[in-house]
């Protein structure tokens with residue numbers, strides 16, 4: 292009897308352990324499905340694709356190119372290029388939002404809006420705005436995507452773009468941050484920022500006033516000597 296009971300206990304334990312193992316093995320398989328037609332709105336908060344697997348921690352082979360430079364006139368749009376740094380590596384999906392660089396809150400609010408263009412893009416509404424996120428519309432492999440984004444009206448400040456790149460269902464990088472774009476009120480010419488008055492221009496005006504002071508002193512002296 293005791294040996295029978297022991298055998299039954301071992302059998303029952305083995306059954307429980309194997310069921311648990313089966314669940315552990317099966318559960319991720321059921322969750323590991325990508326979203327071929329773009330990120331779901333539940334990704335708005337953490338920007339993590341709901342693929343049921345962990346994000347990559349190493350450097351991403353993908354980057355965000357600011358095609359209009361890092362200084363843009365107020366109310367002008369920003370053209371972005373998402374692209375692969377390695378022609379051999381393509382991405383299938385992406386999810387991008389713009390944030391004020393100084394918004395350090397736990398849940399920063401995505402700002403501005405993206406343009407729905409013809410290529411592989413799908414504009415989304417995330418909490419706090421409209422058309423404030425953009426994702427892929429198909430999971431076709433791509434080496435580059437160009438996007439256009441409009442800042443909020445009269446916005447002056449610094450914007451950063453954060454992108455989640457999906458290389459494949461189980462390989463993705465979350466919240467890759469772009470360089471910041473500063474919105475300024477005026478520029479000397481289109482695209483180039485107004486330079487602060489330092490350097491050759493600034494010192495030029497002060498040296499010319501020195502020359503004038505010298506001339507006035509010299510003529511005063513000459514006037515006194517002649518008299």
Ligand SMILES: *[C@@H]1O[C@H](CO)[C@@H](O)[C@H](O)[C@H]1NC(C)=O
Nearest residue numbers: 365366442443444445446447
């Ligand atoms: C933007 O600035 C213009 C001119 O100062 C003003 O008329 C307009 O109301 C502003 N818009 C917003 C949304 O603040």
